[in-house]
Amino acid sequence: MTGQEPQSIEIDTSKPHPARMYDWFLGGKDNYPVDEQMARQLLTLDARGRDMARVNRAFMHRATRWLAEHGVRQFLDIGTGIPTEPNLHQIAQQAAPEARVVYCDNDPIVLAHAAALLRSTPEGATGYIQADARRPETILAEAGKVLDFDQPIALSLLALLHFIDDEDGAAALVGKLVDQLPSGSYLVLSHTTGDFNPEGAAQARAMYKARGMTLAPPQPRRTHGVLRRPRTGRTGSLALGRLASGTR
Numbered sequence: 001m002t003g004q005e006p007q008s009i010e011i012d013t014s015k016p017h018p019a020r021m022y023d024w025f026l027g028g029k030d031n032y033p034v035d036e037q038m039a040r041q042l043l044t045l046d047a048r049g050r051d052m053a054r055v056n057r058a059f060m061h062r063a064t065r066w067l068a069e070h071g072v073r074q075f076l077d078i079g080t081g082i083p084t085e086p087n088l089h090q091i092a093q094q095a096a097p098e099a100r101v102v103y104c105d106n107d108p109i110v111l112a113h114a115a116a117l118l119r120s121t122p123e124g125a126t127g128y129i130q131a132d133a134r135r136p137e138t139i140l141a142e143a144g145k146v147l148d149f150d151q152p153i154a155l156s157l158l159a160l161l162h163f164i165d166d167e168d169g170a171a172a173l174v175g176k177l178v179d180q181l182p183s184g185s186y187l188v189l190s191h192t193t194g195d196f197n198p199e200g201a202a203q204a205r206a207m208y209k210a211r212g213m214t215l216a217p218p219q220p221r222r223t224h225g226v227l228r229r230p231r232t233g234r235t236g237s238l239a240l241g242r243l244a245s246g247t248r
Helices: 018-025 033-045 049-069 088-095 108-112 136-143 170-178 198-210
Strands: 074-078 100-105 125-130 154-158 186-190
Touching (some): 018 049, 018 108, 033 049, 033 198, 049 088, 049 186, 074 088, 088 100, 100 136, 108 125, 125 136, 154 170
Parallel strands (some): 074 154, 100 125, 154 186
């Protein structure tokens, strides 16, 4: 379920990509000098860059484990990034071997490593979609080949939405995805903030823009806008050191 064969992959190494920069922050090796260069420049604006990447990854682990332990058996992870063990499906299937997981990313280097994301337990299933997060219709159609949209699904949008500008419809994107989730589903979301270092956030945004990439404006609590969807249960936003949950 990759839609593209690894031998046809073309990776543009002339400019940085968020997925590869994130890999560098995590200490990975699937990145290029251009990614490392920009990542190091970002560290001059906020020296906590590596720590934030690790904390975000740990949040994914905790959220996935909690959901699987509380009965969720289907996961849709958009903006997956380069595989870093343990991956989401490994966490979910450790708690529930029958869990079904679909990953989605737009970076060709993630596709090149998709095999690591497709090693499911015999009882469960995994799939990978090569698509832009701003194409929710494509993602939902492909995800339906693995996931049952009549049963609860955990939608993960981790460290993703700050790469989608308001003009590109971040709130509408979340709305289109959430509207297709059945009752009992969950949304797991993390987002950068400029609350604590507005000047550094503005400089980072300019740095991204100069390289043809998007970093959402450092508006306080931007996630509140994308979370204004009908739902029941617990909702909220908080630091990544804690876990919030919300059911639809």
